[in-house]
Amino acid sequence: MEVYTDILSLKHTLTGLKTRKxxxxxxxxxxxxxxxxxxxxxxxxxxxxxxxxxxxxxTQFNNKDDYKHYPRTVEKDIEMLQRAGCHIVFTPTEQEIxxxxxxxxxxxxxxxxxxxxxxxxxxxxxxxxxxxxxFDIVQPDKSFFGQKDFQQTAIIKNMVRQLNLTTExxxxxxIREQDGLAMSSRNTLLTDIxxxxxxxxxxxxxxxxxxxxxxxxxxxxxxxxIRQINANPELSVEYLEIVDGKTLQPVLNWNHQGEIxxxxxxxxxxxxxxxxxxxx
Ligand code: PAF
Numbered sequence: 001m002e003v004y005t006d007i008l009s010l011k012h013t014l015t016g017l018k019t020r021k022x023x024x025x026x027x028x029x030x031x032x033x034x035x036x037x038x039x040x041x042x043x044x045x046x047x048x049x050x051x052x053x054x055x056x057x058x059t060q061f062n063n064k065d066d067y068k069h070y071p072r073t074v075e076k077d078i079e080m081l082q083r084a085g086c087h088i089v090f091t092p093t094e095q096e097i098x099x100x101x102x103x104x105x106x107x108x109x110x111x112x113x114x115x116x117x118x119x120x121x122x123x124x125x126x127x128x129x130x131x132x133x134x135f136d137i138v139q140p141d142k143s144f145f146g147q148k149d150f151q152q153t154a155i156i157k158n159m160v161r162q163l164n165l166t167t168e169x170x171x172x173x174x175i176r177e178q179d180g181l182a183m184s185s186r187n188t189l190l191t192d193i194x195x196x197x198x199x200x201x202x203x204x205x206x207x208x209x210x211x212x213x214x215x216x217x218x219x220x221x222x223x224x225x226i227r228q229i230n231a232n233p234e235l236s237v238e239y240l241e242i243v244d245g246k247t248l249q250p251v252l253n254w255n256h257q258g259e260i261x262x263x264x265x266x267x268x269x270x271x272x273x274x275x276x277x278x279x280x
Contacts, residue, residue, distance in 0.1 A: 001082050003089045007137050010090055014051070014138060021048035025140035025167070027131060030054040031071035031185035032080050035175040039144040040084045042172050051138050052081055053090040059102055060126030066272075071188050090138070102129045108158055114248050115263055116151045116274070119238055124155045131156055135167055142168045146175075148182050150263055150276045154248055174275070176202065182275045194268045197234035201266050204228045205277040208262050212279045218242050218253055222262075229266060238265040238272070242279065254280070 004010040014023065024047030026039045036052075043050040054077055061067035074091060081089055105125060111117070112124040135143065145153050153171050160169060175183045180202035181195075190198060208225040216224075226237045242251050245259030254260075260280040266273050 001078075001086055001089060003078060003091060005091055005093065006096060007092065010051075010088070011137060013088070017049055018139070022141040023047060023138060024050045025134065025138045025143045026050065026052045026086075027134050027143070027145070028052060028054055028077075029056045029070065029185065030077045031073050031188060032077045033175075033183045033185065033187075035146050035148065035183035037080065037084050038175050039146060039172050040081065040086050042170065043142065043144050044085050046170075047140075047142055049087045050085070051088040051090060051140065052086050053092075053134055053138075055090075055092055055097060055130065057097075057126060057130040058094060059098070059129050060123050062120045062122050065270075069189065071185050090134075097130070097133060102133075104129055104132075106159060106162070108155055111151070111154055111158055111248055114151075114243070114250075115239055115241055116265065119265065124152070127152055127155060128159045132159060132163060135160075135165055140167045142170050144170045144172060147171050148174045148184065148275065150261060151248060154246070180206065182273070184273060186271055186273060189271050190268060194234055194271065197232050198266075198268050198273060200229060200232045200235060201264060201273060201275050202277075205262055205264060205275060209277050209279055212242075212254070212260075212262075215254065218251060225262070225264075229264070234268055236267045238267060240264040245278070256280075 024043030026043055028036050040050055054074060056070050058067055078089055106128045117124055157169050179199035181199045204225045208221050211221045222240055222242055226240050229235050229237050242262050244251055245261050251260050261276050261278050263276040
């Protein structure tokens with residue numbers, strides 16, 4: 001496995017490989033867990049070369065404290081990637097990625113006006129800035145993202161269409177801890193008690209899924225799930241929405257055509273976690 005910190009050497013290596021090999025890209029912000037490793041596995045099984053980028057992207061943080069405290073474990077990450085059979089790791093500095101301030105503004109229509117976009121202004125513009133740069137540098141045949149960041153996957157697919165890129169976007173299922181908590185780099189920031197209580201988030205989502213199947217109204221199951229999560233004093237729901245899988249706009253009843261997802265953001269103390277489950 002090779003580790004690159006500068007764009008030119010990485011590009012040089014990739015240009016040599018590209019004529020004969022397919023390239024898979026797994027963009028990450030590090031603090032890797034089994035969710036990330038499942039993306040590496042998926043890339044390894046469908047591409048010749050897997051490139052993993054590790055970069056805590058400042059432009060997607062709307063909260064300075066969140067950026068400052070985001071877990072950084074690069075050495076451990078590199079060891080994990082080595083064991084997982086990754087071929088190339090790209091760990092650029094901020095100066096390398098953004099020698100000048102990135103002023104690009106994307107228009108995602110209604111996609112970034114809801115849920116994460118509403119509560120984290122500018123977040124998805126920052127995600128699009130870094131992901132478009134990574135796509136430009138690596139020119140991957142396929143790119144792998146986790147379903148946990150459900151809205152992010154919709155934004156990235158939209159960006160690929162807007163920019164007429166050819167990379168195929170592959171979305172991998174959420175990997176959960178034994179008690180159901182969706183894996184996230186932010187889970188490492190939870191205290192033991194918070195970590196235990198955080199499992200109530202997915203419990204509420206799974207209960208909601210059962211109730212949806214038995215026909216309880218969209219409005220009622222939303223309110224019940226919010227009450228269930230908030231009943232735990234460690235947890236506070238920021239939003240819980242039942243939305244169309246493509247447009248991400250709220251779904252009003254179960255006759256809705258197309259896929260339906262329940263998406264939630266919950267504050268566990270100062271740590272903000274998200275999760276989602278497909279209902280239809
Ligand atoms: O999902 C993430 O970890 C980040 O948003 C991503 C896609 C690596 C961009 O910084």
